[in-house]
Amino acid sequence: MSDTILWYATRGAGVVTLILLSGVVVLGIVSSMRWQTPAWPRFLTTGFHRNLALTTLAFLALHIITAVVDPFTALGWNAALIPFSSSYRRFWLGLGVVAVYLLLAITITSLLRPLFGYQAWRAVHWLAYAMWPVAVIHGIGTGTDTRFLWMWAIEAVCIGAVVAAAAWRWGRTSPTAWREVRVNG
Amino acid sequence: MDRLLSGPPLTAGAESYGAHQQRFGLLPAAAARSLIGRLEASNLAGRGGAGFPVGRKWRAVAERANRKGVVLANGAEGEPLSLKDRTIMAARPHLVIDGAVLAADAVGADDIIFYVGAEHQAAEAAMRYALTERSADLRGRARLIQAPRGYVAGEESAAVHFVNAGDARPTITPPRPFERGVGGRPTLVQNVESLAAAALVARGDDAGTSLATLSGAVRRTGVMEIGLDATLAEVAASGGGLVRPVQAVLLGGYFGGWVDINDVWARPLAPGSLRAHGHAFGCGVLYFLAEETCGVEATARIIGYLASQSARQCGPCLFGLGAIDAACRRLAARSAQPDDLKRIARWSGQLAGRGACKHPDGATGLLRSALGVFADDYAAHQRGFCVHRAPAVGRPVAMAEAVA
């Protein structure tokens, strides 16, 4: 009975991580677009982005730990720490490990930003555009729930949201276009 | 009374090392040791525009240099109405070099850079040749670097930035050049006229004169050496007198401000006397604005130039000056929007101190002086008409070289 709980916890935490991570990426893009309304100042977007990221890490930790200690999966800590070293779905699981390392780099440089400086922080943060798709593909490839419609629906919403946000950002003509419109001196 | 420019006439070209030595004797190298103290006692003010005490600047560098300091002789002269720096470099290069060598010995520098505006061809040629004549003196310590064109290229952090990285844009201070400058070393950035004046102080002179550049409605335009206590009336007289009735004078260049002629005509141009009335000698520009010329239009041209010369690094300068420029141009063209005058007043109060360098401060300072001196004209232009007969023809910028 307890074995199944760990197994369900891994899968559940994985799905929650996917949803939260997608939200974090969307909020990050909205931050860079400087979107705001009179009722929604920008510090709310950046604040949510940060807090949601930390919450994501909590669920990610749960996802990893329950997967490793679960006797059913027979994954040792090596599988979680060394990419592409597991015997179970080696490639798809390995992608997950890669995504975790990328996320850790982004997180640490963000938490210690004054130490790393703006340029280094920004360079590493761009890795988010690599980290998120790798995490999504890991989920689809390793996921035991991908055969369910509800899982597909969740994937569709998450992927759709991030793609829409990225398209919105990519479509912006220039980084300062918003400012040039405001100036009518 | 001539001291900085005493000797052969300016039109005779650069004074050779031989002639310089005949007039002044050898460089009093021993004087370097006590020179900082004498500069402090003489209260010699810097001639680059800010008027910062020369002795205090040398002292600050000397305290940090540890014999690895740098002297940067600033001859960029980006101020369009000023000709004095290129003139003194072109005609008296050895006096400038004397000052730089004395400065290097006094503060403990092993590197001397002559930063000369690329467009000042006669000055650059004269300095280059003079440096070859002085190779024994300089012992390989000196080099000449061409400053790029542009108003802010002569700003001290911009000069250092250009030498370090080829980018003549101002940087964030602190640290200032006297703390960390060229190659990270304490650097003395000093105007070339100030160095020449220091060379006179080292020889026992009191450096009681200053170089001014006259332009506008005065008979003889160009560079003139004036006594520090001369009044504007005396200076104008030395310049052959005014050719037309004058309403105002631009004191100190684009970085200075307009002054009503009656407020300054009989006043000594000494820094103390000017400061007491809120004016500054700056880099010695004296542009006489004729009565018939429209001050609103003249100011709009200057603001347009200053806005175009922004290094575009800081939002308030880039956007603020841009907006002010557009509004000034509309006012000058007598097609102002209803709020333009109010907006200009508001914006010019907002920009000071909000850039990395003092460029927005200078521009808004000039504008505020214009709004005061030409208040009636601005009001008229806001309502769509101008009382002046002749609109400002041509720009009060870039005059011919005064020295062949």
Added chain:
Amino acid sequence: MREQLQVDRIRCDGHGLCAELLPEVIALDDWGYPIVKAGTLAPALLEHARKAVAACPVLALTLGR
């Protein structure tokens, strides 16, 4: 404890989060760039100031003596 807010004017890109988090001291000009009220910071605002410093996307705001 005389702390003052400093803005790196070159790095500042007019994001404006500082003004959202510390409106008592920081206002924005017509183009979104910060105008910092002169003088030292009231001790009661110090914590808010630190949050504003952390919130700046380009690390242009610093708190120093």
